[in-house]
Amino acid sequence: MKESLRRQHIQVDNNFMDNKDYDNKEKFLALVFRTLENDMTNATPIGINHLLQILSLSDDKKNKASLKGTLVSMEEKGMMTVYEDFMCVSQIKPEDMKPAKMYYLKTHVSDKQEKVDGMFTKFSREELMKFMVMKERNKHIAFAICFNIVKRLFESESSLKYAYPNITTIADEIGVDKKTVTKYIKVLKENEIIDYVTIREDRDKDKNYYVRWANRAVLKDFISDKSLMSA
Incomplete structure (x- = not known):
């Protein structure tokens, strides 16, 4: 029951959102990945083209390059890791991601556990999905x-x-x-x-x-x- 309840909500660490080392786009993407992560590996199946759709952006070269740049920055800051396989064994650099291919992303920010050190704010997955659509x-x-x-x-x-x-x-x-x-x-x-x-x-x-x-x-x-x- 506790696991089921936890999966209905995302606990967002206030310190993470207040951290000026991350820009607003990086913070939002981290929350998108957490909302869409699967239960088995806690990884998010996603591709460049899928992300552009979620962000309501066209799939032109400029937007693809800009999104890749954001993902590269997030990896460099230790916010996430990208894998080619479902079991998250074969790591790949964000700059090497192909737009039409599916990958698996793991986030390393904004504690996912039931107990969070410090203050946190709870969002339902329904609320977060409204942002995506x-x-x-x-x-x-x-x-x-x-x-x-x-x-x-x-x-x-x-x-x-x-x-x-x-x-x-x-x-x-x-x-x-x-x-x-x-x-x-x-x-x-x-x-x-x-x-x-x-x-x-x-x-x-x-x-x-x-x-x-x-x-x-x-x-x-x-x-x-x-x-x-x-x-």
């Missing part, structure tokens, strides 16, 4: 923004189910501008990953309150409470 080229940015919000939420019954970081804080912490944050918050809502409501707190100041999509009913209660307080 969304029609968006910069999924790694959408995920970085989502993680920045969700990491502020806690699973205990007594904890708040909503978070309210401001746009500037999110932008500064993940290294993008405020316009980009605003854009992808809307993308997250359109893809039913995050829900949010904007509340006028002061005369000329709005604040967003965010919840996971599965907890969006919390927003209705929150708005109702706000209405009673301001009545």
Whole structure:
């Protein structure tokens, strides 16, 4: 039962996501590989062309070269290893991967065990699959923004189910501008990953309150409470 439950979720180490040695695209790909890994060898069967589809990129030479460059960087940083065979015995360099061939990738970051040292954030596989199927080229940015919000939420019954970081804080912490944050918050809502409501707190100041999509009913209660307080 514990193994089954663990397989339904991915525990993401907050320290890994905050590590500036890895860029947002590398972090997102590491989570993609973990989401798609098989149960027998904990390796991910994947190819260059398949990855381009997941990233909503065309299979032209420029995108293939760019993706290979990212995979090379990830291997050099010790984030993953690529194998030619299912049992993960015959290792291959990412630069030698052929676009149409299937390979097996093992990740070496973001602890997969039930117990993680330090703080971690749990994502369901359903949530992560939504990122893979969304029609968006910069999924790694959408995920970085989502993680920045969700990491502020806690699973205990007594904890708040909503978070309210401001746009500037999110932008500064993940290294993008405020316009980009605003854009992808809307993308997250359109893809039913995050829900949010904007509340006028002061005369000329709005604040967003965010919840996971599965907890969006919390927003209705929150708005109702706000209405009673301001009545």
